[in-house]
Amino acid sequence: MFAMANEQLALEASINDFFHRSGLTSRDRLDCSNFVENLYPDRPISPAICQGYCSMTIFVGDDLVIQFRPKIYRLNLQITDAARDVYGTFAPETKYLTTLPESGLVVYSMGRIEGISFKHFRASDGFIARSTYFRTGLCKDFAAFLAKSWNNNNVDGLPLGRVGKSLITRLKSLAEELPSRFLPAVRNVLRNLHQIEALPWVLTHGDIVAANIMIRPSSGKLTGLVDWAEAERLPFGICLYGLEEILGEMTTAGFQYDGDAEEMRALFWTELQRHLPELEQQSVLDAVKLARDLGVLLWHGIAFDNGAIDRVVQEDRDIEEVRRLDAFLDLSGHEDLDWISKI
Numbered sequence: 001m002f003a004m005a006n007e008q009l010a011l012e013a014s015i016n017d018f019f020h021r022s023g024l025t026s027r028d029r030l031d032c033s034n035f036v037e038n039l040y041p042d043r044p045i046s047p048a049i050c051q052g053y054c055s056m057t058i059f060v061g062d063d064l065v066i067q068f069r070p071k072i073y074r075l076n077l078q079i080t081d082a083a084r085d086v087y088g089t090f091a092p093e094t095k096y097l098t099t100l101p102e103s104g105l106v107v108y109s110m111g112r113i114e115g116i117s118f119k120h121f122r123a124s125d126g127f128i129a130r131s132t133y134f135r136t137g138l139c140k141d142f143a144a145f146l147a148k149s150w151n152n153n154n155v156d157g158l159p160l161g162r163v164g165k166s167l168i169t170r171l172k173s174l175a176e177e178l179p180s181r182f183l184p185a186v187r188n189v190l191r192n193l194h195q196i197e198a199l200p201w202v203l204t205h206g207d208i209v210a211a212n213i214m215i216r217p218s219s220g221k222l223t224g225l226v227d228w229a230e231a232e233r234l235p236f237g238i239c240l241y242g243l244e245e246i247l248g249e250m251t252t253a254g255f256q257y258d259g260d261a262e263e264m265r266a267l268f269w270t271e272l273q274r275h276l277p278e279l280e281q282q283s284v285l286d287a288v289k290l291a292r293d294l295g296v297l298l299w300h301g302i303a304f305d306n307g308a309i310d311r312v313v314q315e316d317r318d319i320e321e322v323r324r325l326d327a328f329l330d331l332s333g334h335e336d337l338d339w340i341s342k343i
Helices: 002-021 026-039 077-090 118-122 127-151 164-177 180-191 193-197 238-247 261-275 282-301 319-328 338-342
Strands: 045-047 056-060 064-069 094-099 106-111 201-204 213-216 221-225 232-235 248-251 254-257
Touching: 002 026, 002 056, 026 056, 026 064, 077 094, 077 127, 077 201, 077 221, 118 213, 127 201, 127 213, 127 221, 127 238, 127 261, 164 180, 164 193, 164 232, 164 282, 180 193, 180 282, 193 282, 213 238, 232 238, 238 248, 238 261, 238 282, 238 319, 248 319, 254 319, 282 319
Parallel strands: none
Antiparallel strands: 045 056, 056 064, 064 106, 094 106, 201 232, 213 221, 248 254
């Protein structure tokens, strides 16, 4: 009972924070509630347990989601449609409904992906006892999910997004401003960027974290990913940073991997190669692993800053992101970066 009360308080605080960040009022929140209730008068309505930073999400029955987003965080329906085409039921079908006149919030409807978030499940009492069993299936499912983008790569018509258009610029900023211990990884990616860019450019989910990974709690089976707002076309492998969120989690002592993490990592790569025989070529496999490091650098080396994503993280300001870089990157190598100025 106590845990449920705390969860409800945290949910309420999360929703209040969203309206405060968006410069909106309690009246605007009431308008959102009235909109949903008037649209679906005979269906049960409840807020999603996990709320995003850029939106408020409401569940309508067991199969529908209504989401409110400020215009600055509005969805690109070309991207959400492409996600559905590429990943099938692993991505929600998304439709624009309206824009609320007073608040300016943009309203979307989405099909509800079955299950609960991996973040919510991981916090449950039963997770530790079942972790290896569940992550075995989840790692295999995650590999199959990623393979869909390679095998259903019909997104060449999508324009490049903010990240895809600025890979070299972002990497040079990282080389100049990240703490020195991360520079060998930046240098390795920069030197071999041509290999990464030669991989298929696929529709890539922009925020693979535990809160966006949906699973079936009875089995741990991956049912889909939510929050495709930051998705864009990028070289295959960039979103492999998401595997780390399955293998461990952030703690007060830093990012901690579970005891079977390396076994699960090997299982994942074996499964990915099974779905993608192209990875049996060492040069292709090496390029995908480089793309993985590029993804780590882009998603954890650049601060979110309310969606600005244009500032390199700082040791004393972005503690969790720096701790992820420490955990996710191979920090061996040399630090002679004079050649970067020639790029």
